Amino acid sequence: MYARIAGTGSHLPERVMTNKDLESLVDTSDQWIRERTGIAERRIAAEGETTCDLAEQAARKALDAAGLTGADIDLLIVGTTTPDLVFPSTACLLQHRLGAAECAAFDVNAACSGFIYAMSVADQFIRAGSASKVLVVGAETLTRMLDWNDRGTCVLFGDGAGAAVLVADSEPGILSTHIHANGGYGDLLCTEVGVSTGFKAEERGGVRVSMRGNEVFKVAVNTLGRIVDETLAANQLEKSDLDWLIPHQANLRIIKATAKKLNMSMDQVIVTVDKHGNTSAASVPLALDEAIRSGRVKRGEKLLLEAFGGGFTWGAALVVY
Numbered sequence: 489m490y491a492r493i494a495g496t497g498s499h500l501p502e503r504v505m506t507n508k509d510l511e512s513l514v515d516t517s518d519q520w521i522r523e524r525t526g527i528a529e530r531r532i533a534a535e536g537e538t539t540c541d542l543a544e545q546a547a548r549k550a551l552d553a554a555g556l557t558g559a560d561i562d563l564l565i566v567g568t569t570t571p572d573l574v575f576p577s578t579a580c581l582l583q584h585r586l587g588a589a590e591c592a593a594f595d596v597n598a599a600c601s602g603f604i605y606a607m608s609v610a611d612q613f614i615r616a617g618s619a620s621k622v623l624v625v626g627a628e629t630l631t632r633m634l635d636w637n638d639r640g641t642c643v644l645f646g647d648g649a650g651a652a653v654l655v656a657d658s659e660p661g662i663l664s665t666h667i668h669a670n671g672g673y674g675d676l677l678c679t680e681v682g683v684s685t686g687f688k689a690e691e692r693g694g695v696r697v698s699m700r701g702n703e704v705f706k707v708a709v710n711t712l713g714r715i716v717d718e719t720l721a722a723n724q725l726e727k728s729d730l731d732w733l734i735p736h737q738a739n740l741r742i743i744k745a746t747a748k749k750l751n752m753s754m755d756q757v758i759v760t761v762d763k764h765g766n767t768s769a770a771s772v773p774l775a776l777d778e779a780i781r782s783g784r785v786k787r788g789e790k791l792l793l794e795a796f797g798g799g800f801t802w803g804a805a806l807v808v809y
């Protein structure tokens with residue numbers, strides 16, 4: 489039994505923040521941001537607009553595309569690092585809004601790899617026969633955790649959500665998923681405070697994204713190179729068998745390095761980082777939905793999805809759409 493993508497959806501907040509807007513906040517320039525990252529603009533959630541609000545819009549579109557309703561879903565997984573609350577989980581909040589009966593619902597926190605992790609868990613449930621209609625969401629309001637005085641991080645991220653409905657089918661489907669982590673790199677990309685560690689007497693309790701960007705960059709390029717090799721080898725496929733690369737959208741230079749490693753032309757790579765920035769767990773499903781709705785990705789084509797994020801975590805999924 490395979491997990492087949494029956495429908496996808498995505499949602500972005502209305503407010504656009506351009507690189508020019510950032511020039512008035514920190515010592516940066518449109519040219520620096522474009523050259524180093526490929527980002528031109530990103531979306532910012534409105535005051536009071538939560539991760540679950542974004543997730544709900546994306547989920548409803550994915551359910552519509554699959555011809556299903558919330559009541560049909562028997563497992564709901566949300567990849568997020570920016571939940572509305574510590575608990576209930578964003579998945580439980582979303583389950584209630586969608587009327588997804590009493591299905592199991594939980595969040596996965598794997599930073600930018602959250603959607604690939606959630607997809608991998610969903611795939612195992614479907615292969616084991618424990619679930620047949622799974623809603624997988626990646627949703628974030630990461631800009632809520634940014635230090636708007638830190639030019640090394642605040643120019644990189646954006647908010648958004650993407651979702652996919654996976655259904656059990658005898659036709660492929662997800663061919664394989666591969667997920668990994670190495671907590672030894674935790675301090676290169678992290679928040680320095682939390683519930684158990686304790687908060688600071690500062691705005692938002694001192695919660696902020698802190699990153700050693702240059703070091704993250706090097707590990708990301710190397711690790712993504714290894715995960716694509718692992719995924720192709722597990723499926724006894726050649727690079728030339730792939731139709732599309734749908735990468736995590738952190739930095740255009742990282743995306744280009746992975747495409748080069750796969751001998752893929754940039755015409756076969758879905759790029760949204762220019763308009764979305766890095767939306768963490770939402771980036772892969774946002775790119776996937778855009779690729780499908782624009783008609784670029786077609787049924788029967790082989791897609792390689794990959795992501796890398798804080799933890800470090802990383803993963804890939806090889807999918808026949």
Ligand code: ACO
Binds near residue numbers: 517701
């Ligand atoms: N505007 C202008 N100058 C800047 C900015 C900015 N926004 N940010 C940093 N600089 C300066 C630095 O201070 C430095 O100046 P110096 O040479 O005078 O010291 C110079 O630019 C170069 O800085 P580097 O950090 O070496 O620049 P780099 O080419 O590495 O680009 C970047 C930085 C874009 C952050 C890059 O390292 C990167 O993309 N890293 C990966 C980040 C990533 O993918 N993170 C997310 C992982 S996913 C997740 O889990 C959230």
